[in-house]
Amino acid sequence: MKKDNSKKLRSEDWFNPGDPKSAFIHRSWLRNQGYPNDYFQGRPVIGICNTWSELTPCNGHLREFAEFVKRGVLEAGGVPFEFPVTSTGEILMRPTAMLFRNLASMDTEESIRANPLDGVVLLTGCDKTTPSTVMGACSVNLPTIVVPGGPMLNGKYKGERIGSGTFIWTLKDKIKNEGFTEEDQIEAEICSARSAGHCMTMGTASTMACMVESLGLTLPGAAAIPAVDSRKKVMAQLSGRRIVEMVKEDLKLSKILTKDAFENAIKINAAIGGSTNFIIHLQAIAGRIGVPLNLKEFDTLGSKIPLLVNLMPSGKFLMEDFFDAGGLPVVIRHMKEHLHNGAMTVNGKAIGDNNQNAECYNTEVIAPISKPFIEEAGIAVLYGNLCENGAVIKPSAATPELMTHRGTAVVFETIEDCHANIDRPDLDIDENSIIVLKGVGPVGYPGMPEVGNVDLPEKILKKGIKDMVRISDGRMSGTAFGTVILHVSPESSVGGVLGLVETGDVISLDVPNRKLHLEVSPEELDKRKAVWTPPKNLYDRGYTNLYTRTVQQAHLGADLDFLVGNSGSDVSRDAH
Numbered sequence: 001m002k003k004d005n006s007k008k009l010r011s012e013d014w015f016n017p018g019d020p021k022s023a024f025i026h027r028s029w030l031r032n033q034g035y036p037n038d039y040f041q042g043r044p045v046i047g048i049c050n051t052w053s054e055l056t057p058c059n060g061h062l063r064e065f066a067e068f069v070k071r072g073v074l075e076a077g078g079v080p081f082e083f084p085v086t087s088t089g090e091i092l093m094r095p096t097a098m099l100f101r102n103l104a105s106m107d108t109e110e111s112i113r114a115n116p117l118d119g120v121v122l123l124t125g126c127d128k129t130t131p132s133t134v135m136g137a138c139s140v141n142l143p144t145i146v147v148p149g150g151p152m153l154n155g156k157y158k159g160e161r162i163g164s165g166t167f168i169w170t171l172k173d174k175i176k177n178e179g180f181t182e183e184d185q186i187e188a189e190i191c192s193a194r195s196a197g198h199c200m201t202m203g204t205a206s207t208m209a210c211m212v213e214s215l216g217l218t219l220p221g222a223a224a225i226p227a228v229d230s231r232k233k234v235m236a237q238l239s240g241r242r243i244v245e246m247v248k249e250d251l252k253l254s255k256i257l258t259k260d261a262f263e264n265a266i267k268i269n270a271a272i273g274g275s276t277n278f279i280i281h282l283q284a285i286a287g288r289i290g291v292p293l294n295l296k297e298f299d300t301l302g303s304k305i306p307l308l309v310n311l312m313p314s315g316k317f318l319m320e321d322f323f324d325a326g327g328l329p330v331v332i333r334h335m336k337e338h339l340h341n342g343a344m345t346v347n348g349k350a351i352g353d354n355n356q357n358a359e360c361y362n363t364e365v366i367a368p369i370s371k372p373f374i375e376e377a378g379i380a381v382l383y384g385n386l387c388e389n390g391a392v393i394k395p396s397a398a399t400p401e402l403m404t405h406r407g408t409a410v411v412f413e414t415i416e417d418c419h420a421n422i423d424r425p426d427l428d429i430d431e432n433s434i435i436v437l438k439g440v441g442p443v444g445y446p447g448m449p450e451v452g453n454v455d456l457p458e459k460i461l462k463k464g465i466k467d468m469v470r471i472s473d474g475r476m477s478g479t480a481f482g483t484v485i486l487h488v489s490p491e492s493s494v495g496g497v498l499g500l501v502e503t504g505d506v507i508s509l510d511v512p513n514r515k516l517h518l519e520v521s522p523e524e525l526d527k528r529k530a531v532w533t534p535p536k537n538l539y540d541r542g543y544t545n546l547y548t549r550t551v552q553q554a555h556l557g558a559d560l561d562f563l564v565g566n567s568g569s570d571v572s573r574d575a576h
């Protein structure tokens, strides 16, 4: 390939620094992997940042994907080097994968900056692997492209679609009330995980894939392609080709991640019925790249946007159906009157231009904007004495009749307290009660787990009731549903009013007016506050100690305070 002399590549500081000793050191050891000399002669060096792990089953196919990216990089004249970063698998990690999102972002950031890379391809899949790597990459700000790993094929159980995650939230009811046996369960487990890929509902992983496509960080149409579809491999290869061009064009993340791009992502997330976790991750990404974004904007920009996608948990289809119907490009085209169509994307073109010819092949899955599934679908942000800095609810996944509700609190101090007592026959609770769960925020748990959609008490389920108002400082799986108020800030464990709620207090919820109010007098709250003591920090060392001391509250994105912002890609000192 002809060398582009217009700008010195960052990697040349390692491979051709003008000092023979330094060049020898940097090149010689790499040669043990069998690279010819021209690899070190001014070709763009591309890092393939891989979140592959057998312990992150949603990303288990990404080793193979890296080979397709490498193919593309080589074809375009670049040099690919694959490297691993911390992989945050949602299913197995304790106490919650979210605790490690920021750790994985640090790993990504430092791995990129410390190495001789000119551009980066991020291979992502399971929920946190997308925001963590994007956050880390933003703090370095090299040309970067994301290849989302893709959803699993549709779950199918006894002829019916079975959505990964979403099915689980009905399991307790099925076992207790519908004669669902252990054999049924084993069969359903395999039926809901038929292939490589991430959850195939519009859960958090699919939401994250759509988020990066909406932000302009993927090639058009990348988000919805199933993991095992051959077109996903093509997408990986084309992304490999494209990142080399992006390096030559110096198309850095900060040129794509503008305020317009973030506003587009918020609106598109509303139109697809995306997860509430989107909020916390998008804010953390905005914080890294330096774009101001506050919680209220998710409501002002998104809450009036119509729901155009009929996917579980809000609807009835799955990601494979979404892809077959035309995928995210169709939504972007339908949404053009709401979007900043000139926002730049990784292919060097505007988002509006990329998607202007997208065709919808199934209006049962993707509705036209003139006939949406729900008129106003975006996330609502609530304020009140119970959540001074905000709390969130996803109305499209909630029960319309409960959007305005006044009820008596039944309080659980911890999730363990909740598990131990919620099914007690003598628990004084009915369908009008409001379940309040404390101690599941960023500091309190720690890590803000997805437990906010507490299972309903057995005696309520037996009445055939499927939903109640639930409030917590935790998160909810993107695959879940219900009238669930989440991300209460400040959280209970750092002195938020949520920590002062007692069983029997009356709480009023008014989603249309964005209010969440604890009907307890300020004097009484002062009295309770005077005797309140924060829970003891049980973590006297290690990452968890660092996390609990520095994590920001949910309304800011729950990043570690010292990680917000970026430091660029320069490293002034060498190792030798």
Ligand code: FES
Residues within 6 Å of the ligand: 058, 089, 090, 091, 125, 126, 127, 165, 198, 199, 203, 205
């Ligand atoms: Fe990985 Fe759902 S568990 S995406």
